[in-house]
Amino acid sequence: MLATALALAFALQAAATQDDGTIVVRAPLPGTPQTPATMVVEPVAMLIATFDADGDGAVDRAELTAGVRHTFEAIDTVKAGQLRYIAFADWAERWLGDRNALPSPFEVDRNQDDQVSLDELEDHFSRLFARYDKNGDKRISRAELLTYRPPPIDAKGPTGGRPPVKPPAKPPAKKRQPE
Ligand SMILES: [Ca+2]
Ligand SMILES: [Ca+2]
Numbered sequence: 001m002l003a004t005a006l007a008l009a010f011a012l013q014a015a016a017t018q019d020d021g022t023i024v025v026r027a028p029l030p031g032t033p034q035t036p037a038t039m040v041v042e043p044v045a046m047l048i049a050t051f052d053a054d055g056d057g058a059v060d061r062a063e064l065t066a067g068v069r070h071t072f073e074a075i076d077t078v079k080a081g082q083l084r085y086i087a088f089a090d091w092a093e094r095w096l097g098d099r100n101a102l103p104s105p106f107e108v109d110r111n112q113d114d115q116v117s118l119d120e121l122e123d124h125f126s127r128l129f130a131r132y133d134k135n136g137d138k139r140i141s142r143a144e145l146l147t148y149r150p151p152p153i154d155a156k157g158p159t160g161g162r163p164p165v166k167p168p169a170k171p172p173a174k175k176r177q178p179e
Contacts, residue, residue, distance in 0.1 A: 038149045043096035044103060044128060045145040047071070058139040061129065068125045071095045072118045082115040091116075103128075 041049070051059045051067030059067075075091040076083055083091055088108070089099040096102075108116050108124045132140045 038151060040147050040149055041145055042147055043098065043101040045132065045147070046097070047095050048125075048128070048132065048140060049142065049145055058141050059129075060139050061126075064125055064129055064140075065122060068122050069118065072121055076118075082117050083121075084115050085109075088116050 048059055048064065048067075051063045053063050053066065071091065071094070072083070073079075075087055075094065085105045088105040092101050093099045103124055105116055108120050110120050110123065129140065132144050134144050
């Protein structure tokens with residue numbers, strides 16, 4: 001009985017060994033109590049969280065409007081009232097962490113004049129506010145800014161439903177000695 005279990009464990013372990021002998025280390029299996037890796041924050045949600053000026057852990061409409069204006073004016077240093085797409089990428093890099101982070105200028109530039117105005121940016125964030133404010137209390141809590149992702153799927157397919165693999169008592173493969 002024990003021998004069978006060990007043999008099965010050995011076989012499963014072997015399946016996780018690639019041709020070149022590399023041992024694949026898997027993420028925690030679904031169903032384990034802690035799955036922090038599935039909780040993520042979108043770049044734009046990260047920015048919205050920083051708009052919490054009074055430090056109560058939630059963002060209201062007034063904080064949102066002031067925050068969006070601040071980010072816009074920090075990039076629109078010549079006070080043109082418009083950000084061309086290159087300047088918008090500067091905005092995204094500064095405030096979202098990456099020039100290609102969403103929202104894209106194409107989404108925000110509603111009148112398609114190849115520039116993003118403060119009004120357009122505020123309008124876009126107003127719609128984001130409504131999307132994130134899931135319980136409709138006119139405040140965005142940190143919980144509402146979290147995104148839950150499905151468990152990771154590796155190259156061998158979904159890991160869901162697979163029973164935990166106990167390592168065999170002895171290492172299955174001969175280990176290369178460091179020279
Ligand atoms: Ca607040
Ligand atoms: Ca525009």
